[in-house]
Amino acid sequence: MATELSFISGRQISNDSGVVQSGAKLYFYRAGTTTALTVWQDSAATVAHAQPVVCDAGGFVPLIYVDDTYDYKIVITSSSDVTLRTYDNLPKAVDPTSGSSDSAKLLLEWSTITASTKTVITSELGTGFLANTTSNDITFTLPSAITSGNGKSLYFKKTSGANVVTINAITGQVIDNRNSFKMFARDGFLQLVSNGSNWVVVENNKLGRPGQLIPTAEVIAPTGTVFTYGQTLSRTIYDEVFDNITLQVTANTTNAGNQLTSISGLTEAIGAGCLIEGNGIPAGTTVSSVSGSTITMSANATATQTGIDVRLLPWGRGDGATTFNTPNTRSRALLGRSNMGGTSNGLITTGFAGFDGNSLGQSGGNQAVQEHGHGIRESSGNISVQSGGGTLVSGPNSATSSDTFGIGDAQNVQPSVITNYLMVL
Secondary structure, eight states: OOEEEOTTTTOBOBOTTOOBOTTOEEEEEETTSOOBOOOBSSTTSOSBOOSSEEOOTTOBOOOOEEESSOOEEEEEEOTTOOEEEEEEEEOOOOOGGGSOOHHHHHTTOEEEEOSSEEEOOGGGTTOEEEEOOSSSOEEEEOOOHHHHOTTOEEEEEEOOSSSOEEEEOOTTOOBTTBSEEEEOSTTOEEEEEEOSSSEEEEEEOOSSSTTOEEEEOOSSOOTTEEEOBSOEEETTTTHHHHHHHSEEEEEEEOTTOOEEEEEESOOTTOOTTOEEEETTSOTTOBEEEEETTEEEESSOOSSOEEEEEEEEETTOOTTSSSEEEOOBOTTOOOOOOTTTTSSOOOSSOHHHHSSOTTSTTOOOOOSBOOOOOOEEEEEEEEEOOEETTEEOOOEEEEEEOOOOOOOSBOSOOOSOOOOEEEEEO
16 A cells, blocks of 8 residues: 655644644545545554544644545644634545656756746646746746646745745636735745645745734844835735735715615724725725624715725725735734624723724824823812912812823833834735
8 A cells, every 4th residue: 555645744733823723633534525534654554643633732743644545635623623724635645656746756846937927837737946036026827727637736936035926826716715826035935736626725934824913023024024114015916915904895885875885794893994995985985983784984975886896994095096005013012903703892992092992903092191180189178289380279178280291201101122013925
């Protein structure tokens, strides 16, 4: 019986937010079914793994060998059995001496690409492409996943920190539910596997999901990331970031009306102050309030429309056409949204904090002690006190200071350390 080391061996499992999953579980099934499949701890297939296979405390997968009996499926869950990802229709083991194994071919062929475009053909399946972007961007077009067949692999590595690698699926197919994948960082790596219908990302070494914020002590932002100070980025080049930090919904509008109604796709993260874009919605319009599937806007729509695409932008709209804004984390502590999970805890409110803790992207606060006064009460008799900043009003039992103070900078900041924040591109 032939065996082959599964691609998942030795990987570190994390969720979509990049959080490592200690004790993650891997369930193995026959492809397209829920029939359990035996996998092995050794290449001789003498010691079976328990089902599920459990990762160590660091989220690392042990060595797992699959045999040549069935194509297989992997369901990856957290330690509490929350499904993180599913890979189906993965190929069973083949004899590596037969020449039909992608992994065997990979050991033989790496192809360096410098031209601005490269269309990958089916005879190149199993090849690794070294994209030298020193002089220009490089765009790859994948072959049809249907024509390529189930379980076929392609590998891409970016060898220069300059420019961008874009990998496009053909029309009608996707790469993990997207039309394209981009690499910005030097030594960026991507492995794709065809499931017979589309392409699946089985490995990439990005620092996290595009749009994810990461605190760092690094002095210079690594390639493939940017420091976040509210600057504008291209909606075309950084389309995945744009999609991840904004929200597109469908809604109805009424001419001269200030409401978006029958909204599909709305989440509780959207609140007052969030910018709105859409056909017939004036530039600079923001959310005034949200109630169920209705948004009240700060301006009136200019047309009556049904089911239009509306973009909600918590962090800024750039020029409103070709760019968008990153979050501005300069001199700001990051606070968790008050209504994560659906119900606000009421700890950050507009009345006291000056901004809405339920609305993603809102900010406020400063280091100054705000202007205020202090009441003074005497248990009996009259008081008359002279102060360096002003005279306290005399009278029986109580007085209020007429001083004005506390309107400048003051030591009113929690113990802190200054760091940088990166956003993954």
